[in-house]
Amino acid sequence: MIFRNFPMYCRKLIFSTFLLLTGLFCLMNAGYSQTAGSYLNYDELTKAVKALADSNKDFAKVESIGKTAGGREIWVLTLAKAGQVPVAERPALLIAANFEGDHLIGSSLSLEIARYLISGYATDEGIKASLDNHVFYIMPRLNPDGAENMFAAIKTGSKTNSTASDADNDGRLDEDGPDDLNKDGQITVMRVKDHNGLYRIDPDEPMLMKKADPAKGERGEYSIYPEGIDNDKDGFINEDPAGGTDINRNFMHAYPYFKENAGRYMVSEIETRSMIEWMLAHKNVAMVMTFGESDNLIVPPTSRGALSTDRPLDLVQFAQAAISEASRVGMVSEGGRGGRGRFNMGDFTRGMSAQPAADASGRSQRPAQTAATTINTSDLDYFTKASEKYKELTGIKTQPVLRNPEGAFFQYTYYQLGLPSFSTPGWGLVLPADTTRRGARGGAQRPGGTDTPAAAGGAFTMGGGGGGGRTMGGGGGQASAQAGGQQDAGSQTAGIDAAYYKYLTAAKINGFVKWQAVKHPEFGDVEVGGFTPTEISNPPAEKIAELGVSHAKFALYLSTLFAEIKVAETEVINEGGGLFRIKAEVSNEGYLPTALRQGVQARSVKPTMVQLEVKPEQIIGGNNKTNFFQALEGSGKRQKFEWLIKGKTGDQIDLKVVSQKGGTDLAKITLK
């Protein structure tokens, strides 16, 4: 058994000892090899996953869906009790986590869910019913290479995998990463006195920085950079760190084309491709729950189907803005001035521009179709209900740091696979009473919990969208070179620094490095400080156990919602002369429809098939031999069928109903 502690929690020695004992208790009880008291590196996670499977062969199986560039396996646990219906044909809930390398809490909660389900099989009726009839697929860590960075001596908070990249496109790979200037093992930010700076110390909380507002007579006094030096001497700091692609930016919905960390193209990564190929091979997955840095559970989608806005930290955004121009260095204004007009050759500039192209042929132009970018209003209720239950079970009210889900997995599974798909960070900010009124967003947070998020104005809309999304650089004008110099963080969403700082202080979490003077090789005197990477995206490890139980209960709740297709009723009428009339009613006994509206729209959920197993020529009238319907609402809604067939008394005829997400049923009909 491995027990891992972070340095910052070492001081809680007594508490840790308590956890250790609890862990040993668990181990004896249910054959677990892990406790919930710490975050797990790859080897520890692997052991934990295998131990769960090995000691519970009745319910659990572990496999790998793919191997990363770093040689690590992406594990999937299959939890189901073998029975009459093969596992691959049962409706399944997929739980997947840790796409973003730094989001360790997701891994831990996924494992806790697995433990809860396995240990409760014998005693809990609900768990037994679910494992007997359904499947849980649990993938605790989609980005094991990225996650491993969180266990390195220096924490960078990188979300990406290890694919080498040329982030600033200067012909060199990974040549300028962060440097731990104050030797605290944390990569935070630097503030530097600068007359041209855009930022000043927040008068309300001197640990934080604000953008100066000249309209209020404020002046910028500081520039802010990521913690590091200019390793490649190009004028930028940390503009091309190790690693490449953020797995939750690499899927095909609202894909941020050509943006940093999004990968060279959609599904460019082994992790992404493995995941999609696995999804395509497991069409019985009927619902998806992910742990990640976007949310639709703590705050449900708006009545228009939009997700809540991102919740960044200003300090992080300001530092990122300092290097945003690194990938624009070297743009020469057209013709290099020297060339324009002077060395024209031939008829290069003669005005034949695009005229023939605009001369459209007679071919008909269909109106351009676009992919959906908001949740279909017919599906909205399912999301709202799930969110209500989530909040009830977990008690989480205030979202932590979040970002917009561009290229995120759970968006792909809803918009393109048509599955009910949820994402939660898995934890929330617990704010002292006085701040909940004032709110958290840049000192003006919405009251947490019950509010309706972001009315139309503030609602998140996806970059002009398309299933492929269209965040691409459109016309492609030539940006002018503005190397160096601090850029305006501009239109970005205001940060939640103030609320976040209060949360850390109130909970006594060591998640902020107080500003500390350091000598910098390029800037001279600087101060290093800010939020620590691990704590930005994860709660303290001692919260895992409690959060694990509540999320397991929520996962179990989700597994009770599946569509459930049945042949509810059959009737045979002998019309005489070898003719029989067969009537049948097919019902959906579950809560969810057999396909969400988006599943129908995207043509991704197969229509339910109703087939009468006779020879085609036996059918004289009524329905066809093979029939399909797109979707059937749940809670007992029915669909009627009627055939007039030739046959003889005593014939046995099968009536087969196959629903991709709602199981199968077979009725045996005897002609009489």
Next chain:
Amino acid sequence: MKTKRFLSVGLCLVIVMLAFQPINVIAQKYFSDPQFKVKLDFNRWHDVNELFADMARLEKAFPKFLKLASMGKSYEGRDLMVMTINNPETGPEMSKAAMYVDANIHGNEIQGGEVCLYTIWYLMENYGRIEEVTRLVNERVFYIVPCVNPDGRQWFMETDGGNARAGHLPVDDDNDGLIDEDGPDDMNGNGIIEQIRKYVPGQGNYRISATDKRVMEPVPFGEKGDYVLLGEEGIDNDGDGRVNEDDKGGYDPNRNWAVDWQPNYVQGGAMDFPFQLPEAKAENEFLMAHPNIAGVQAYHNSGGMILRGPGAEALGEYSGSDVRAYDEIGNNGQRILPFYKYMVIWSGLYTVHGGFIDWTNDGLGIMSFSNELWNSSQYFSSPDLLKEREDPNSPISGRKSSNFFDDKLEFGDEYVDWKPFDHPQYGKVEMGGEWKKFMGRVPPRFMNEELCHRNMAFSLYQADEMPKMEIGETNVKKIGDNVYRVWIDFTNKKVAPTITAKAATNNVVRPDLITFDGKQDIISASWISNKETFDYLNPITELIDQKQMKRLLIRNGHPGKSTRTLQYLVKGTGNITITYDSVKGGKVTKTISVN
């Protein structure tokens, strides 16, 4: 005397030598064409193995220039063969801009394969004979891929040709859990999937056309015909009560690329994710491994078009500088290829999401065209015929023209007439009334060599206009104590820029690099506005604000048909070596002496 005699003997010898010169040398010089080393046929359609065999013969005949390799395998395990044409004496592949030509991504759009084969053959047979061809082969690299969908091509060649557009990845078209289980069936074994008609006197809704007995036409409202049409030849293979509802294919290999990829419900045939198809994946891996590729041509058929992106309106028009370069090549293309129109895909043809040349243009920064080979207007290859076509009474007006040209030019080779057949389900019927698979999308065979040559000529023109950097004149002037001003002209005489505006915006091509190898300190580097007036007028320069003066990044590259002058102010003397290193525009170097 002796000298004179000696001279006359010498003269005689010369005459004799001339007379006995091998006949073919004289013939080449004054009379017939040279013999070809490799004899190929361009007036018939090759199946996949024949294409590859011809490529192998060419490689064997021209081993110095040609290298035949496989980019990967198709779904059914066929090779995706690529021919590299490179003259190793003029530098390794990566040091020269490359033109990538592929064809046949849609399995039934076959003649691009022949154009590719012709291109390899023509370049090799004429190397050393035609000066411009020799220069092109020396200056450029060519990657020629005659068939990127060999499963589709082979299916098209071996069968009736139905559904050969896609490849052969299994797709469940009718969503019944069975895959490709009910396609058409060639019941009479003549290699063609025909129409079925049944004679039902006075009970039908079709009749035989009065003007041409081969044509079935629907009867006018209120009248009765003698025939009903019963769909295409086939049976209910899977016994589900439906006929031919799940054939092979069911997707589009040209919608599986990673720019503006859209899911199936927006873009039919897109598959589940970009590069899902083994063919597209292998091809992309080849393209990404060859950043020297600066031009792409992807041959399709038909319609007579020279297409460029964007494939969808929402992507937005290219920026002005890219459009100018495309227009110059496209407009000249219309002159090289009569009956072809230069058009933008979405506005001229139809909207395509996730198409190949959107990926190569936007995702890889390569100027890309796609020609739709063959326009049936080419039957009307004179102004008189074009005019006569408009007269409804003419035998070459409207649909009648197909039969007329087939009868008179190909002696009826492409048409299958109605013949009786005993159908297991429908009883006594007639099958026929169908064109063979080659009709419509490809030219009559005798016209194909012209198609091959003209399209090749366009692609060679595009290849010639790929960027090519040169270092022009240089100038060194002492302007202070141990301080020198160095001017260097960089020129790209070609139409295409070294980096397109789109590539620069998307940051998908490594920036051009200007490196300075010398022991001098660089005080400044700048682009100067006008060399000629610099010494007399206000010397405005565009200062290059980069930290590493000895390795300058030129992110948006060097425009087409232009010269830029770079000025260094340096401290110190000695030789400096300047290199302009462009991924797509080549690498050039010049040493300048400063003193």
